[in-house]
Amino acid sequence: MDKADIVADTLLESKKIVVFTGAGISTESGISDFRSPGGIWSRFDPSEFTFQKFLASEESREKYWAFSSSSWPEMSAAKPNQGHNAIAELYHMGKLDCVVTQNIDGLHQKSGIPEERVIELHGTAWWVKCLECGQRYPREEIHKRVESGEKVPRCDACGGIMKPATISFGQSMPLEETGEAERRSAACDLFLVAGSSLVVYPAAQMPLIAKDNGAKLVIINLEPTPHDHYADVVIHEKTGEALPQVMVRVKEKSGERN
Ligand SMILES: [Zn+2]
Numbered sequence: 486m487d488k489a490d491i492v493a494d495t496l497l498e499s500k501k502i503v504v505f506t507g508a509g510i511s512t513e514s515g516i517s518d519f520r521s522p523g524g525i526w527s528r529f530d531p532s533e534f535t536f537q538k539f540l541a542s543e544e545s546r547e548k549y550w551a552f553s554s555s556s557w558p559e560m561s562a563a564k565p566n567q568g569h570n571a572i573a574e575l576y577h578m579g580k581l582d583c584v585v586t587q588n589i590d591g592l593h594q595k596s597g598i599p600e601e602r603v604i605e606l607h608g609t610a611w612w613v614k615c616l617e618c619g620q621r622y623p624r625e626e627i628h629k630r631v632e633s634g635e636k637v638p639r640c641d642a643c644g645g646i647m648k649p650a651t652i653s654f655g656q657s658m659p660l661e662e663t664g665e666a667e668r669r670s671a672a673c674d675l676f677l678v679a680g681s682s683l684v685v686y687p688a689a690q691m692p693l694i695a696k697d698n699g700a701k702l703v704i705i706n707l708e709p710t711p712h713d714h715y716a717d718v719v720i721h722e723k724t725g726e727a728l729p730q731v732m733v734r735v736k737e738k739s740g741e742r743n
Contacts, residue, residue, distance in 0.1 A: 488718055488720050489720075489727070489730045489731050489734050490734055491718050492703055492705075492718050492720070492731045492734075493731050493732075493734035493735045493738055494738070495675060495701055495703060495717070495718065496575070496580065496675070496677075496731065496735055497735060497738055497739060499580060499674045499675035499701070500580060500674055501580075501582045501672065501673045501674050501675070502575060502580050502581050502582055502673060502674070502675045502676075502677055503582050503583055503584075503585060503669050503670055503673040503675070503676050503677070503691075503695065503700075504572050504575070504581065504583075504584045504585070504677045504678075504679055505584075505585045505586070505676065505677065505678045505679065505681055505688070505691055505692070506572075506584060506585075506586045506587070506588060506593070506678075506679045506680055506681060506724075507586070507587040507588065507678075507679075507680050507681025507682065507683075507688065508587065508588065508680065508681070508682075509679070509680025509681060509682070509706055509707060509723070509724060510566070510568045510569065510588070510592075510679055510680035510724045510725070511563075511588045511590055511592060511680070512680075513566045513568060513680075513723055513724065513725040514563045514564060514565065514566045514569070514590075514592055515559070515563055516559065516560055516563050516588075516590055516592075517556065517559070531654055532654075533545070533548060534548075534549055534552065534653065534654060535653060535654045535655035536653040536654065536655040536656035537655050538655075539646075539648060539653065540616075540646070543637060546637045546646065547636045547637050549648075550631055550636060550637055550638070551636070553610075553649055554628060554631045554632070557610065557624065557628050560589075560590050560610055561610075561611075561624070561625065561628075563590060563592060564592075564595070565592045565593070565595050565596035566592075566725045567725045567726075567728065567729045568679060568680065568723070568724035568725040568727075568728045568729075569592050569593060569595075569596040570596055570729075571724075571728035571729050571731070571732045572584060572593065572596065572598070572679065572728070573593075573596040573597045573598055574732055576597070576598050576602065577597075578735075581598070581602065582602075582669055582672075582673055583602045583603065583604055583669050584598060584602060584603045584604065585604045585606060585666040585669065585670070585691065586603060586604070586605055586606065586607075587606050587607050587681060587685075587688055588605075588607070589605065589607050589608055589609050589610040589651045590610060591609060591610070591611045604662050604665055604666045604669070605662060606652075606658065606659070606662055606663060606666060606687065606688070607651060607652045608649075608650045608651040608652045608659065609650050609651065610624060610649055610650075610651055611623070611624050611650075612624055612649070612650040613627040613638070613647050613648065613649050613650060614647065614648060614649075614650040615640035615642065615643060615645045615646070615647050616645055616646045616647065616648060617640060617643050617644075617645025617646065618640060618642055618643040618645055620640055620641075620642045620643070621650065622641075622647070624649065627647065658686075658687060663687050666687070666691060667687070667690075667691065667694055670691045670692075670694040670695040670698075670700075671694050671695065671698045672698070673695055673700050674699075674700050674701065675700055675701045675702075675703065676691070676692050676695035676696070676700045676701070676702050676703070677703045677705070678692060678702075678703065678704040678705060678706060678710070678712075678716075679705050679706075679724040679728060680705070680706055680707075680723075680724040681706060681710070682706060682708055682710050683704075683706075683710040683711060683712050684710070684711065689711070689712075692704070692712050692715065692716075693712070693715070696715055701717045702715060702716040702717055703716060703717060703718045703719075703720075704716045704718070704719045704720070705719075705720045705722065705724050705727045705728065706720075706721065706724075707721060707722065707723055708721070709721065
């Protein structure tokens with residue numbers, strides 16, 4: 486039995502899986518990892534793009550929108566990869582409780598997982614939200630306005646300041662999503678990490694909540710994580726390579742069992 490076999494058996498035994506994804510799965514779809522060396526934050530200074538600065542001046546907002554708009558075409562055009570597709574297969578098998586993700590790119594939804602099964606801890610780049618009245622606008626619509634010269638778009642409904650519906654540096658985590666993710670983590674029977682290094686809060690604590698409540702823990706991430714010693718199985722590979730291999734075994738084994 487190799488590790489893919491063991492994970493396949495674990496998936497087959499599980500009925501309520503929470504999959505936790507981070508930047509690792511998105512970079513395999515060509516999306517820049519903001520925090521990695523050579524990533525956007527080595528070329529831009531993150532302290533220029535905090536939520537506090539965004540609120541403080543029109544100049545900062547203009548800079549933010551220019552920066553954010555430059556990465557939107559890449560993000561909106563990105564396609565789910567084999568890692569996303571493997572997770573979508575778990576959904577179709579009726580085993581997925583939900584995906585909890587640190588990613589803002591909407592690729593799980595694009596892979597066919599319904600919106601209500603995806604908990605986005607860092608918000609989403611697909612919507613723009615008015616900070617005054619809460620009105621939401623599709624990103625593409627606002628992107629076109631920025632492209633055609635509106636440097637800092639304002640809300641049609643109230644004239645308020647608008648920002649992509651992502652969680653910026655200095656902005657607090659969304660309470661509702663974080664609480665929901667913690668409840669689901671506590672109630673699952675398998676917590677599967679796919680492409681997260683599990684270092685930032687609240688990502689770091691979710692696997693522990695799951696494990697403390699009796700779930701199995703499987704970690705698939707290219708680099709070691711601080712929770713590897715806590716996991717039942719750890720695979721240090723790309724999720725787009727490891728997960729499809731696991732799903733092949735799952736199909737073989739479920740064929741055997743039928
Ligand atoms: Zn508004």
